[in-house]
Amino acid sequence: MxxxxxxxxxxxxxxxxxxxENILLNFGATSYNGTNAPGHSTGDLTGTYWNTVASDTASGIVDENGLATDIALDFGTSASNGSTTVNYSNATKSSDYTFNSAYDTFITLFDTGLGSSNAVRDTGTQLGIAVAVSGLDQGEYRFYVTTFRGDSDSNTQRDFDLYAGTSTDAMTDFSGSSIGTIINTRSGLSNWSEVDNYLTGTFTIDGTNDVFSILSDSPSYIGVLTSLEIVAVPxxxxxxxxxxxxxxxxxxxxxxxxxxx
Incomplete structure (x- = not known):
């Protein structure tokens, strides 16, 4: 023909x-190039180019196929313990750890390069962590977020409260933007399951509200970001x-x- x-x-x-632009963010310092993630499990994403980040990134972010983008990341932490107000001048860092074989069978989903490090606050206090994503094209998007920490038996079962939204700049007030809680179920769960080990939602970039921001916090513990997948919805x-x-x-x-x- x-x-x-x-x-x-x-x-x-x-x-x-x-x-x-479908974007894969692997928070921490351990690189990853696989497909063991909630957005891939639904079929929304197929690429394997993950951006490994834990602090502010002004350039160099690629899409899931390795193509350059104009996306920038601005990290911050909650202003105080339990607060949903974010200060983007506060530093963040990567936190790596080794899985403990005593409970590793419960967390096989995260026993990969994707789950063996996180982005967290860079202080000794129990602060939440946030990231603002700018530079996305206008349109509707779906996101998949995981928040998991596998360095101790108790931490593998931490609940993490998530907040997200869009605004003209990086969001600083998340008080009215709760999207739910990841409870990190450990009862023999071997598949990706919403709420049990990830949360998903949608947002719109419309030329006015053109920055997507997300905050992770945990009662009596630090906030943790493990991965964030962003997929454009045609x-x-x-x-x-x-x-x-x-x-x-x-x-x-x-x-x-x-x-x-």
Whole structure:
């Protein structure tokens, strides 16, 4: 089947409209290039280019296929213990650890490069940790977040309260932005399960509210970020465009067949 140039252009335009920045963030210092993550388990993501980060990153973030983006990350911590107000001038760091074999069978989902380090506050106090993501293209997105710490038996069972939202700049007040709690179930769970070991939600970047921010906090403990997957959700108009391109292609093919006959 030989394509006319205009048909090829239609297909390329349609496909480019469906492509968007899907971002994989691996918090900590241990690199990872696998697919053992909640967003991959749902089929929303397939790439393996994870960005390993634990502090402010102004450039160098790539999408899930390794392509350059304009995305920047601004980390911060809660202003005080238990507070949902974030100070982005506070430092954060990577915290690595070794899994304990005594309870490792309960946490096989996280026993990978993705789960063996976190981003946490860089102080001795029990502060939450936040990250603001800027530079995303306009559109609707879904996110998947995990918060897990496997350095002790008690910590593997920590609950983490999550807050998220969009604003014109990095969010500092998360008081009205709760999205739920990750309870990190250890009752023999071997699959990704929402609430039991991750949370998901959606947000919109609209040109005004163009920064997505998320805060992790834990009662009587520090906040932890383990991974964050961000996937663009195609709009109905984009599906219409690609179906129209396919229709043009089929029409052109039929006309070509008639001329050949």
């Amino acid at each position: 030989k394509l006319h140039p205009k048909h090829s252009i239609c297909i390329l335009l349609a496909c480019s409209s469906l492509s968007a 709009e109905p108009a984009q599906y219409t465009l690609i179906f129209s391109a396919i229709a043009v292609l089929l029409l052109g093919y039929r006309r070509t067949q008639k001329l050949d006959n």
